[in-house]
Amino acid sequence: MQLGAIFLDNAVVNIEFPAADQEVLPGVQWGSIDAFPSPAYWAYQVYARRIIGTKINYKLGSTLKEEVGACLLGGHGIPANVGVAAFKKMKALGVFGEVPPHEDTLHVWLSEPLQIAGKDVRYRFAKQKAKYLAAALDKLQNDAPPSDSGKSLRDWLLAIPGIGYKTASWAVRNWLDADDVAILDIHILRAGLIGGFFDTKLTVERDYLVLEQQFISFSQALGVRASELDALIWLEMMSSPKSVHGILESLTLSPTERKKSFVPRRTKQRHTDANQTTLLI
Template sequence: MTQRGAVFIGPTVASFDFPGPDQDIIPGVQWGAISAFPSPAYWAYQVLARRLEINAVNYKLGRTLKEEVGACLLGGHGIPAAIGIAAFNKLKRLGAFEQEVPPEEQLYEWLSEPIDIGTKSVRYRFARQKSHYLAAALSRLTSEDTPLGSGRQLRDWLLLSPGIGYKTASWVARNWLKADDVAILDIHILRAGLLGGFFPENLTVERDYLELESCFIQLSEAMGVKASELDAVIWYEMQGSSDTVFGLIESLRGQPLSKLKPRSARSKNRKSDSGQTVLQF
């Protein structure tokens, strides 16, 4: 028994047939219903529908690989997307990603200054740490040949830079090369995988990145979609559907999926002595 999904594009209707909800997409993981967020069938349909609607995801954040590394390194864990992009744009305007790499102290000085985001003035939380990591990465990009034959080659090379872990290195590789042999695994992807049943419950991103990535790529191949597309679609929808996601998590109370739960205590935005907003996450 199959299930059918349709996409309406003006007067045109495109239909997709998927295996039945009870059939396995990979051993031990069922397709689920197309309408059942966040089942594998639901995600497969979302990727295919996005393709037809010509609503493609633009991965790249920079015009050069230096800029891409800078944008991804300045974002990520603990840095809200808006602040990471604002910090990247500021350093870009100041010439941080040109041929001559600024000294670490110069990068630190720039990152330490307040950053305007709309009507707010904020401070970048990890200025000292990220200026060190950024200086090292930019120096390597200037002085060494960068392998671009595959996403994994680029990721493995980036992992040799201080402060760049699997997630950031995979992010750069996916964005720059549209690579499908890596995956960007964060809490949003982990939640989708655990709720959808395609990640084992005993694995964590911190300890088991490569094993989880292998599960994710196997799933995308079984769906017949690109891992880069699937990764992006899941991330955008999961981070934009927090109420639905947390409702599903709450319904699983008592089950061994505590890693899905959001942090119960989130620090409030506070004012610094200078009156500037310091965002705490």
């Protein structure tokens, strides 16, 4: 058994986890709760955020139109800060109101420089994204989207040009807080490769739904919500590029060499929150 302690002012919350050598899934060990990025590490971080009250707020819009628009304007080679800036500009211009602008108008607005940290930044793929955004707004304006499950809304969104599984899943997870879909971007895929919960023979282009089910099964085995886990893994993997690349490089070594080369990164080194955890192993 492993024991994690979370300190909240004068209170201490203890959480028990299986031993590091126990399997969370067939062939996948829990690992140590202070070894980034082991399965136990992810489970511990989700529980710690819940208790401390620092759950990741991943919703971007206040309406489904805004949420779909925000996700369409981000991803696919567009830096997060650029996508958010473009979304905020479109929102300020009234793009997500009752009367959607014409595609040509959207193209003009998206072609204008964005102000980010005092600098002019060009938004990539302005013409293409204007076309996709116009189609999305038209469908959302004229059709009634389902809301009974994440997958049903995702299937509905997939009919919109320019929206694939990742973008649709992103919008659905954000809007419905859905746990029956997963956003399989490069950060989640790397975590699955390192953690061993993804089949390395599968690709997101051909096998999105199979990989998605593997991720959902992994979250269920950890006892956490898929939506929370997805957001947490994305944030931590994105924030730790050097650690991630070092671990990925170690995967090309033999098992003996890999064991010698991998040194778990301590959790207490990864957080600046004064209320964050102290670990008892």
